[in-house]
Amino acid sequence: MPIVPRGLVDQGKVRVGVQRAERALAPDVIRIMYTFAEDVQGNISLFFRIVISDAASTPSKLRETTQRIIARVLHDIKAEELGLQTYFNFRSKSEQAMLRDPVWERQ
Amino acid sequence: MPFPNDLLEQARHLANREPKRPKQASLRRAVSTAYYALFHLLSMETAKNWKRPAERFTVARMLDHTPMVRVCTAKRDELNVHFKTRPRPGHDLNVLKQLHAITNTFVNMLQHRHTADYNGAVKWSRTDVLEKIESVEAAFQSWREIRDEHVAQNFLVTLLLKERKN
Numbered sequence: 001m002p003i004v005p006r007g008l009v010d011q012g013k014v015r016v017g018v019q020r021a022e023r024a025l026a027p028d029v030i031r032i033m034y035t036f037a038e039d040v041q042g043n044i045s046l047f048f049r050i051v052i053s054d055a056a057s058t059p060s061k062l063r064e065t066t067q068r069i070i071a072r073v074l075h076d077i078k079a080e081e082l083g084l085q086t087y088f089n090f091r092s093k094s095e096q097a098m099l100r101d102p103v104w105e106r107q
Numbered sequence: 108m109p110f111p112n113d114l115l116e117q118a119r120h121l122a123n124r125e126p127k128r129p130k131q132a133s134l135r136r137a138v139s140t141a142y143y144a145l146f147h148l149l150s151m152e153t154a155k156n157w158k159r160p161a162e163r164f165t166v167a168r169m170l171d172h173t174p175m176v177r178v179c180t181a182k183r184d185e186l187n188v189h190f191k192t193r194p195r196p197g198h199d200l201n202v203l204k205q206l207h208a209i210t211n212t213f214v215n216m217l218q219h220r221h222t223a224d225y226n227g228a229v230k231w232s233r234t235d236v237l238e239k240i241e242s243v244e245a246a247f248q249s250w251r252e253i254r255d256e257h258v259a260q261n262f263l264v265t266l267l268l269k270e271r272k273n
Binding site: 040041057062063080088089092095098099101 | 128176177180187191214215217218219221230232233234235237238241242245
């Protein structure tokens with residue numbers, strides 16, 4: 001995880017908010033990972049990687065599911081107070097099983 | 108808007124090109140194409156305000172990614188502040204919410220396009236790419252609903268603004 005200047009972001013609050021959202025969004029959400037990094041505009045941003053269940057990622061449900069997840073995460077981390085840009089990426093449980101991408105697994 | 112719509116259709120085609128194991132190349136191009144669909148939608152809508160049709164493609168070329176994302180970020184943040192004042196529900200608020208969705212989608216998609224085009228270390232999944240395409244489709248729909256509104260047309264003009272150095 002890149003170093004974020006101390007005092008710029010309360011990382012503890014982010015962690016607690018993400019954990020709360022993850023619990024609330026189960027079983028549709030399997031896990032929520034995140035990283036602080038600079039975005040294309042050069043601003044420190046929060047990049048979320050969210051593994052969702054196969055059932056929640058079916059094409060007919062995808063938009064509704066992801067919108068609901070984004071809204072809940074932004075609410076629980078108090079995104080407006082943080083003043084950070086946020087970006088979200090999603091993948092299903094079976095896609096992650098196939099890709100075996102370590103950055104999408106809990107270390 | 109045949110060209111932006113065609114790009115969006117092409118993004119979906121690329122995302123579904125390999126039914127079982129999507130190639131990273133297809134997924135990355137799909138994300139990039141979805142971004143360009145939105146970029147060209149806004150560019151061409153801006154250029155349509157130019158009186159002489161023959162020069163509209165030249166006008167569209169005046170739009171540039173970096174100034175556009177700055178304008179979209181500023182507009183989205185300005186709208187966030189406005190929404191906190193609890194404005195009265197109704198048509199005007201609905202228009203602003205649609206504009207917020209468009210600007211937010213542009214900001215997000217520029218970042219995702221940048222990742223897709225330049226960061227080979229990131230692996231994409233079809234679920235993720237379809238989610239990005241659907242967000243652009245929703246932005247297209249929002250634009251169709253508000254394109255004739257004053258705030259929407261005013262927003263288009265601001266896309267041409269460049270940051271002054273002095």
